[in-house]
Every structure is written in C-alpha cells, then in structure tokens.
Amino acid sequence: MIRPLGFHLDERRLRRAGLDYCEWVDVREHDTLDAFEAQAQPARLFALSSRAKRNYSDESYRDGDAFLFGPETRGLPQEVVQRLPASRRLRIPMKPGNRSLNLSNAVAVVCYEAWRQRAFEMEGGTGESDQCA
Numbered sequence: 563m564i565r566p567l568g569f570h571l572d573e574r575r576l577r578r579a580g581l582d583y584c585e586w587v588d589v590r591e592h593d594t595l596d597a598f599e600a601q602a603q604p605a606r607l608f609a610l611s612s613r614a615k616r617n618y619s620d621e622s623y624r625d626g627d628a629f630l631f632g633p634e635t636r637g638l639p640q641e642v643v644q645r646l647p648a649s650r651r652l653r654i655p656m657k658p659g660n661r662s663l664n665l666s667n668a669v670a671v672v673c674y675e676a677w678r679q680r681a682f683e684m685e686g687g688t689g690e691s692d693q694c695a
Contacts, residue, residue: 563589563590563591563592564591564592564593564594564595564597564598564630565591565592565593565594567591568633571589571591590602595630595642602628603626604626604627604628605624605625605626605627605628606624606626606627606628606650607627607628607629607630607646607650608621608627608628608629608630608646608650608651608652609629609630609638609642609643609646609650609651609652610629610630610631610632610637610638610652610653610654610668610672611632611637611638611643611651611652611653612637612653612654612656612662613637613643613651613653614643614648614651614652614653615648615651615653616648616649616651616652616653617652617653617654617655618652618653618654618671618672618675619675621652622679623675623676623679623680625680627676629669629672629673629676630642631665631668631669631672633665634662634664634665652672654668654671654672
C-alpha cells in the first residue's frame with residue numbers, strides 16, 4: 563500500500579470491512595512509489611487505468627509482478643501511469659455507459675487472473691501454504 567491511502571488500516575476497521583483473514587496477510591505501507599519499488603523490487607510493475615489500451619486478461623503474468631490501482635474516484639495520477647511503458651498499462655473492460663468497478667472488485671479481478679495464470683500457486687509454490695500469495 564502506497565500512501566496516501568484514503569482509508570485506515572487499523573485492525574478494527576479491517577475486521578469491520580470483512581477482512582477477517584487479516585492475520586494471514588502481510589500488509590506493508592510505503593510513503594512513495596519509489597520507496598515501494600526499492601523495498602519490494604517487483605519483477606514488473608503494471609498500472610491499471612481506464613485510459614489504457616490493453617486488457618488485463620491479455621497479459622501473461624509471472625512471479626514477482628505487482629499492480630498499481632488508484633482511487634475509485636479518479637484513478638492513478640497520470641504521472642504514475644506515464645512512467646510505465648504502454649505495455650504495462652492495463653484496463654478492465656467495461657460496457658459503454660457502465661460505471662467502473664469499485665477498487666476492491668478491480669483488485670480482485672486482476673489479482674485472481676494473475677493467480678489463475680500461475681496455476682493457483684501459493685507462496686512457496688506448493689499451493690498448500692497458509693499465507694496469501
């Protein structure tokens with residue numbers, strides 16, 4: 563998670579939001595995108611944007627890929643999107659005139675597709691881990 567978030571991550575609020583499995587999730591906060599990249603060192607970084615040309619389902623995901631999602635109301639800042647090559651800018655297709663997905667649904671759609679492509683491997687590669695991938 564890269565600040566500013568727009569929501570709080572304290573345990574009480576996470577549980578109230580229905581995240582009752584938070585003890586299995588390793589949530590890390592970063593002050594900037596640069597700080598995230600330096601610490602996490604993702605293999606590839608993808609930005610999700612309604613203005614992107616490529617569909618998220620057209621990519622072949624790999625271990626270590628990371629995704630950037632922006633706020634529901636305005637998406638990622640254009641300067642963040644522009645710092646990635648066009649091949650790393652992805653969109654979730656929507657019917658014309660439909661509202662976009664909310665943030666949690668967008669994250670679920672893209673991350674589940676990446677996980678599916680990885681044959682539902684969990685951390686450690688066994689598929690049987692007690693940690694979230």
